[in-house]
Amino acid sequence: MKLKIRKVAVIGTGTLGTQIAVHSAYHGYDVSAYDADPKSLGKVLRMIQVRIANSNRKPAIPLKEIQRQAKKIRTSPTIEAAVQGADLVIEAIPEDLMLKRKIFKQIDACAPKKAILATNSSSIPVSRIESATRRPEKCLNLHFYSLDLGRNIADVMGGKKTTRQVLEAGKEWVRSIGCVPLTVNKELLGFCFNRVWRAVKRETLHMWAGGYVDFKDIDRGWMIWTGMSQGPFGIMDAVGLDVVYGIERVYYNESKARRDYPPAALEKMIERNHLGVKTGKGFYTYPNPEFKNPKFLKA
Ligand SMILES: NC(=O)c1ccc[n+]([C@@H]2O[C@H](COP(=O)([O-])OP(=O)(O)OC[C@H]3O[C@@H](n4cnc5c(N)ncnc54)[C@H](O)[C@@H]3O)[C@@H](O)[C@H]2O)c1
Structure with missing residues (x-):
């Protein structure tokens, strides 16, 4: 049976989390978010303007649309509130294994049982994080790039126990938000293009x-x-x-x-x-x- 993703929760709305949240909203997903710094989303939206101005690349969606879609993101005061009803939770907090394990444990404790848990880590295989949860079969790496600079690709990699169904659902979701999935067949530090x-x-x-x-x-x-x-x-x-x-x-x-x-x-x-x-x-x-x-x- 295919897993349906309708509601997406983003944990960490820094440079990448904000972009993932904005693109999910643009492509029709119900998006909620949590960041330890409540001002993060606004700061990143201002920074994106500078990044786009300094590049000859076109953003995956126009700047005006990025700002419009950002208004649809429901920011929550806690992780618990953000992950309510989520089908997919994607984490984009700093690149620190212990911190990611801690946050995955928290997410696992309050996200619906059906929810897929993804990390946007740039280098850490999810196999190092999954044991912090009680659902290793639903954990995977989904590594996005700067969508604001038109880099619409995402590395997709499973952990030790990730099911085929979860990997397929991850890839389908990546495609549904306008990105090309780059599949890693055998665990590799750094994934595919990264x-x-x-x-x-x-x-x-x-x-x-x-x-x-x-x-x-x-x-x-x-x-x-x-x-x-x-x-x-x-x-x-x-x-x-x-x-x-x-x-x-x-x-x-x-x-x-x-x-x-x-x-x-x-x-x-x-x-x-x-x-x-x-x-x-x-x-x-x-x-x-x-x-x-x-x-x-x-x-
Ligand atoms: N910057 C990039 O181009 C890029 C590209 C692909 C993947 N990544 C990966 O995405 C992740 C985030 O990177 P980034 O560049 O967006 O970082 P960032 O520093 O821009 O954002 C991190 C965000 O996490 C928040 N945060 C910190 N601790 C938190 C906590 N305990 N709970 C909730 N929020 C917390 C911070 O307030 C900040 O807004 C990293 O794993 C990074 O390797 C980054």
Whole structure:
């Protein structure tokens, strides 16, 4: 029997959670949300404007529509209230395994028995989280990308016990909100496309932190080569450097290899609150980063 998803609850309305919630509302789902910071949704909507302005990519849905749909999201004061009646709960809180396990446990305790629980984690396989719940067969990874920049793909991966029915329901829901599911057949840290992007991040961060090259030259090369409006450092600023750091730590914790440890220079930027677009300063300064200036790519 096919699992029907009608009501979606999003836990954590930061950069990605807000976008997932907005797209679900746009595609007709009844959406509720909870965030530890009640101002989060408003802050992210303002940030999305800057991100779109700095990119030559079209958002998956127009900015006006993003703002209109955001009004439909019912924000709740607690997780318990947000997950009432949910068919799918998707978590998008910071990239920290213990925190995610804690929140999954809370969600599991109050979400309907039928509900599927998904994590938007960028690197943590759900098999590390599922045992915090009493429904491992209903847990899966659904990893979205920046929909505001038109990246309408989502990595889909099951855990140790995820049923085929739950995986299919996850994929169908991803398609129903206008995204292309990228299926991972066998558990892999970093999933499908995200593992490709991660290889770029690790290399470029070490090239910069080791003083080998100016990060702007990496971005120039990337922009000219791919025709994109941003290079890896501009993209990392948009993702959030704290988020990038958290993801790199997950890879390091897995391998314990020195080459996987995020550079100390990145840690210093985070200590200074230079987190990228969300704080106005990262590798570049916002809202008018240097890579937007036509002179940036002049011979
Ligand atoms: N930023 C990206 O481009 C991106 C892309 C794909 C996946 N992700 C993943 O999505 C998740 C969230 O990343 P993000 O970039 O949206 O982060 P973010 O920092 O923008 O947002 C996280 C949100 O979680 C909230 N939060 C923190 N603790 C909470 C708690 N205990 N309960 C409820 N809310 C809480 C914060 O207030 C914040 O609004 C991470 O796992 C990240 O790896 C991020």
